[in-house]
Amino acid sequence: MAKHKILVVDDEESLCEILQFNLEVDGYDVDVAYSAEQALGMPLEEYSLILLDVMMGEMSGFRMAHLLKAKPETARIPIIFCTAKDTEDDVVTGLNLGADDYISKPFSIREVLARVRSVLRRTAAGDAESGKIGFEGLQMDLRRKVCTLDGKEMPLTKKEFEILALLLSNRGVIFSREEILRRIWSDEVIVLDRTVDVNITRLRRKIGPYGEHVVTRLGYGYGFED
Numbered sequence: 001m002a003k004h005k006i007l008v009v010d011d012e013e014s015l016c017e018i019l020q021f022n023l024e025v026d027g028y029d030v031d032v033a034y035s036a037e038q039a040l041g042m043p044l045e046e047y048s049l050i051l052l053d054v055m056m057g058e059m060s061g062f063r064m065a066h067l068l069k070a071k072p073e074t075a076r077i078p079i080i081f082c083t084a085k086d087t088e089d090d091v092v093t094g095l096n097l098g099a100d101d102y103i104s105k106p107f108s109i110r111e112v113l114a115r116v117r118s119v120l121r122r123t124a125a126g127d128a129e130s131g132k133i134g135f136e137g138l139q140m141d142l143r144r145k146v147c148t149l150d151g152k153e154m155p156l157t158k159k160e161f162e163i164l165a166l167l168l169s170n171r172g173v174i175f176s177r178e179e180i181l182r183r184i185w186s187d188e189v190i191v192l193d194r195t196v197d198v199n200i201t202r203l204r205r206k207i208g209p210y211g212e213h214v215v216t217r218l219g220y221g222y223g224f225e226d
Helices: 013-025 036-040 061-069 088-096 109-130 158-169 177-184 193-206 208-213
Strands: 005-009 029-033 049-052 079-083 101-104 132-135 138-141 146-149 214-217 221-224
Touching: 005 013, 005 036, 013 029, 013 109, 029 036, 036 061, 049 061, 049 109, 061 079, 079 109, 101 109, 132 158, 138 158, 158 177, 158 193, 158 221, 177 193, 177 221, 193 208, 193 214, 208 214
Parallel strands: 005 029, 005 049, 049 079, 079 101
Antiparallel strands: 132 138, 138 146, 214 221
């Protein structure tokens, strides 16, 4: 299973180091930013979760969260505020901005790890229930039959959409041509193996930088790998 990628945003460097170390020990891939401005210059759509301080430099964590939730490519990223601003009004403000949790400083590392696991579980369950799957900036709404790349809708054919949904829903699994044919072209009488290869080639081209994640295992088939 792929590692979740977490971004820690806080102007206290020592706290960032502590959080990064402990989160990495717990199995996450972790980056840090020491200001909201620095964080906004990073590829935020790649992260599974953001741990965000409220009181920082020129731009507050509240302002950064507002900007993230306003953009389609980052609106889905769960946010946990970690801050000393823990009045009821502060908590309500954070939650109204779309934050998924609110941890008051000082906090224990065990509490942070538990909250992170809980939010990631809820996010995964919510995505599955809503029919949404994705990897970084590549997102699919299975109910609306829409695929977006960094927030922009892509014109996939029905078969391309179904192949991508199959591979993206089963990241790390290699499907043979025969299995892909059986799942995607189940109602059609005659379909050549080459049809799968042609659709995979077109799909790779359409999804841009994520095309390299659609891998070929010679003699086995195709899959989507992180």
